[in-house]
Amino acid sequence: MRVLVSGSSGWLGRYLVPALTGAGHQVVGLDVATGAHTEIVGSVADRGLVDRLFAEWRFDAVIHAGALHKPDIVRYARQAFIDVNVSGTLNLLEAAVAHGASRFVFTSTTSLMISHAIRAGEGEAAVWIDETMTPLEPRNIYGVTKLAGERLCRLLHEETGLPIVILRTSRFFPEEDDTHRTLSGENMKANELLHRRLTVEDAVAGHLAALDRAPDIGFDTLIMSAPTPFARAEAAALKRYAPSVIATHFPEAAALYAAKGWTLPASIDRVYDASRAERVLGFRCATDFAAVLRALEDGAPLPFAHDADYTSPLVIAPSSSSPSPHPSYSPSSRT
Structure with missing residues (x-):
């Protein structure tokens, strides 16, 4: 298929585009920042x-992974998120419909499911978060706008039949x-692979x-x-004392963590x-907490990426197409 990928210079895009190409797709990457x-x-x-891109390329599919994210809140005004x-x-949804695309995948976020109350850890138990959770009360402009994007996806599917899968x-x-x-x-x-x-x-x-x-699914949010x-x-x-629950599933975790100088979560507020x-998809993530423990036991590399110096390409080299910065932004304002 000929696939348009938005956000192709971002962290997901730099892995997603080669994977799509390797699967035999013809990919066009779109981003406000330059990238490989x-x-x-x-x-x-x-x-x-x-509209010009769709007219020229006649995309069969769209993966819309480009967005302003939560850390961008300190850099951009709310209007830029809108x-x-x-x-x-x-824009992408209507162009996909107008040019007969066969499918649309929207990269959303679990962040839009986290209210101020959940974020503050209120309640006597960990919040069990699945697709049935209501009401959705996003706590910042990032979550609000991603939820609005999801609602547009549903509306366009209902009005036009465009197959859309939303991935939170x-x-x-x-x-x-x-x-x-x-x-x-x-x-x-490592701790977060237990639950988030x-x-x-x-x-x-x-x-x-x-x-x-x-196309087989039609519409779903996952x-x-x-x-x-x-x-x-x-x-x-889990909310009262998570290590005891973790020990029932992974008796070896405490010793492996101690040898590494790590700490297990004392409390888990959401799952x-x-x-x-x-x-629905027949898809299950390959890497979980057990993979972390195997790596610690074997002295192998950790099974996830960590880069303390990673910086968004939008921050490194913003282009003339970038949203207007928030007037109060300075590089040191991210905390």
Whole structure:
């Protein structure tokens, strides 16, 4: 297929485009920043550019992975999030319909499912998060605009029949967390594979599965995250004292962590359940917490990417097509 990939210079795009090419697809990358897999430097918010690209290339499919993300909140005004994450999504959807594309995959985020209450860890039990969770109360402009993008996807599918699969990915960024610095980045990422993370390789594989299955599915919204070892019945115990629950599933974890100088989570406040993706797509993330423990036991490399110095290409070399920066932004303002 001829596939348009937005966000081709980003962390996901740099893995996704080669995987699509390797699977036999002809790929055109679109991003506001230059990159090894980006043929077109420009914004999805530019409707004229989007229409010209579809008219020229006649894309069979779209993977819309480009967006402003949560760390961009300190760099860009809310209007930029509306322009890119909402209007840009609508531009791609309408162009896909107008030019007869056969499928559309939208990269969304589990972040839009996290309210202020969940973020603050309120409640007596870990929140079990699956696709049935309501109401959705995103806590920032990133989540609000990604949810709006999802609603546009549903609307366009209902009105036109365009097959669309929405993938709510959990964390797979390589850099340090921009708000939590209590643990080392590697320790935190390892812990998160228990309940709220996947690898970029698994994110890519999930996108390829969604691209393949979209016409058969029609429309669906799926959480993509490493399979959790926990059961919903363990939610209260996870919130009270997570190490005891972890020990029932992985008796070796405490000793392996101690040898590494790592710390297991004392409390887990949320669990992402990706089992629906396994049922609908036949897809299950290959890397989980057990893979981390095997690596620690064998002295092997950790099975996930960690790069404390990773910087978004949008920050390194913003192009003339980039959204307008927030007036208060400075490179040191990200915390």
